Amino acid sequence: MSLTYGAIGWNRQKKIYDLVLACGIVLYLSLFIGLGAWLNPGATVETLLIRGFGTCALLLLHIVLIIGPLCRIDARFLPLLYNRRHLGVTTFIMGLAHAGLAIFQFHALGDLNPFVSLLVSNTRFFSLPDFPFQQLGFGALVILFLMASTSHDFWLANLSAPVWKRLHMSVYAAYALLIAHVTLGVLQAETNPLLAAALGAGLASVISLHLVSGSREVRADSHSSLSSFDGAGEFVDVCSVDEIAEKRARIVTLAGERVAVFKYDGKISVLSNVCQHQNGPLGEGRIVDGCVTCPWHGFQYLPDSGASPPPFIERVPTFRVKVDGGRVLVNPRPLPPGTRVEPARIDANASG
Amino acid sequence: MISSLRRHHRQAFLVLAVVLPLIFAAGLLVRRSAPVAEAPPVKLPTASDRSGLVAWDEAGLRLGSGADYLDVVPTGAAGFPDILLYWSPGSPEADTPGSQAILLGPIDGVRAQRFPLPDFAREFDGYLIAWSLAHRRAVAVRAWPKGGLR
Numbered sequence: 001m002s003l004t005y006g007a008i009g010w011n012r013q014k015k016i017y018d019l020v021l022a023c024g025i026v027l028y029l030s031l032f033i034g035l036g037a038w039l040n041p042g043a044t045v046e047t048l049l050i051r052g053f054g055t056c057a058l059l060l061l062h063i064v065l066i067i068g069p070l071c072r073i074d075a076r077f078l079p080l081l082y083n084r085r086h087l088g089v090t091t092f093i094m095g096l097a098h099a100g101l102a103i104f105q106f107h108a109l110g111d112l113n114p115f116v117s118l119l120v121s122n123t124r125f126f127s128l129p130d131f132p133f134q135q136l137g138f139g140a141l142v143i144l145f146l147m148a149s150t151s152h153d154f155w156l157a158n159l160s161a162p163v164w165k166r167l168h169m170s171v172y173a174a175y176a177l178l179i180a181h182v183t184l185g186v187l188q189a190e191t192n193p194l195l196a197a198a199l200g201a202g203l204a205s206v207i208s209l210h211l212v213s214g215s216r217e218v219r220a221d222s223h224s225s226l227s228s229f230d231g232a233g234e235f236v237d238v239c240s241v242d243e244i245a246e247k248r249a250r251i252v253t254l255a256g257e258r259v260a261v262f263k264y265d266g267k268i269s270v271l272s273n274v275c276q277h278q279n280g281p282l283g284e285g286r287i288v289d290g291c292v293t294c295p296w297h298g299f300q301y302l303p304d305s306g307a308s309p310p311p312f313i314e315r316v317p318t319f320r321v322k323v324d325g326g327r328v329l330v331n332p333r334p335l336p337p338g339t340r341v342e343p344a345r346i347d348a349n350a351s352g
Numbered sequence: 353m354i355s356s357l358r359r360h361h362r363q364a365f366l367v368l369a370v371v372l373p374l375i376f377a378a379g380l381l382v383r384r385s386a387p388v389a390e391a392p393p394v395k396l397p398t399a400s401d402r403s404g405l406v407a408w409d410e411a412g413l414r415l416g417s418g419a420d421y422l423d424v425v426p427t428g429a430a431g432f433p434d435i436l437l438y439w440s441p442g443s444p445e446a447d448t449p450g451s452q453a454i455l456l457g458p459i460d461g462v463r464a465q466r467f468p469l470p471d472f473a474r475e476f477d478g479y480l481i482a483w484s485l486a487h488r489r490a491v492a493v494r495a496w497p498k499g500g501l502r
């Protein structure tokens with residue numbers, strides 16, 4: 001959480017994250033090139049580097065894609081999510097190194113512009129085994145470039161989180177292009193079954209984890225979707241006070257969107273469940289130092305107003321709430337972001 | 353995420369869950385069993401047994417072909433170190449590979465090599481051209497009747 005834009009808002013967690021990432025990449029490339037040279041003495045350094053960078057990028061992209069659903073399934077994976085954008089940018093850099101070396105090796109020494117050669121040297125689009133797989137990889141790299149270049153919070157704040165999220169969901173198109181790039185490219189010539197098995201396992205992991213977490217979300221939404229109003233028709237009975245842990249929230253769905261009902265210090269406050277930063281799930285966070293704290297990147301909001309404490313300027317919608325007979329009643333109409341709402345007192349209303 | 357984004361996310365992955373395994377399986381099923389250019393020349397005729405090969409003496413090479421491959425055997429020291437072998441549809445009107453030429457691979461001139469042929473070579477008449485990239489000229493050109501050398 002920061003007030004101004006810097007290149008990178010370094011903190012201890014990000015430094016550890018990036019150090020582990022850098023060490024992992026150096027170790028992977030060293031092992032790949034060392035083992036590759038040992039097992040294939042005839043392989044050139046250029047070929048080993050091209051394949052090393054390519055497989056590294058593909059491996060990183062798989063990790064990037066499974067972090068999200070893993071966090072939905074088990075909150076212990078949340079530390080991986082914290083700096084996922086650096087993982088994504090690193091994926092692009094590895095892919096760029098792979099593509100740069102490949103274009104130089106296969107297209108730069110002819111009499112055509114290398115990029116023109118890349119796009120026109122193979123046009124057999126109707127033959128699957130001869131398909132121009134390099135164009136597929138180039139398309140994926142363009143998407144990863146767009147994502148890497150807009151990954152900074154500057155773009156997130158100016159595009160708004162929903163637009164930014166939509167833009168960055170194009171990573172799935174890039175992933176599809178890369179699966180086709182590898183399947184119709186290197187796997188056509190390299191028939192070692194281990195290579196196909198590794199790619200198949202990665203593909204199965206990504207798809208199955210997303211389907212499992214997605215189905216859980218659908219079930220959770222259907223169970224928490226509420227529409228029973230009180231007698232006056234203004235408030236919806238969302239849960240019992242006792243169902244909410246202290247300094248935690250219960251997430252319910254009102255009018256199609258999720259809201260987080262927080263209990264703290266004998267009070268109840270209700271906020272939108274959607275963090276303004278990256279639309280993280282505020283209701284899965286907890287109250288730290290008197291502030292609702294997003295579990296994704298630590299953005300904080302005052303529970304009664306939905307506004308970040310000064311000097312920060314993030315704000316989320318709030319909801320009117322009351323407690324009656326030990327039940328929490330919420331008005332489903334969201335108030336403008338940052339609107340202060342008097343918290344409902346639990347003690348005064350518990351006997352109802 | 354807001355509910356509309358969650359819905360789009362789920363829809364995207366339902367599509368990917370169908371399409372990507374299909375692409376992956378289809379890609380593996382269509383893999384060719386024919387040797388690729390880098391494969392070792394197993395069972396290829398040697399330079400001392402060229403009875404089944406067609407001479408292509410201009411390039412110091414002899415040629416043989418099967419249903420989907422072309423064998424190239426050098427007959428002596430190659431005069432050019434950088435010959436690229438192309439197959440092109442049509443007739444050899446010009447001594448250049450042409451815009452529709454398909455690169456079969458480089459000829460190293462010191463060993464027998466087998467090159468996979470494109471499907472077009474079985475279906476269309478064309479010609480083979482051995483092209484020196486450094487000298488920017490054809491070393492040899494030979495007509496390629498539909499179906500391969502006889």
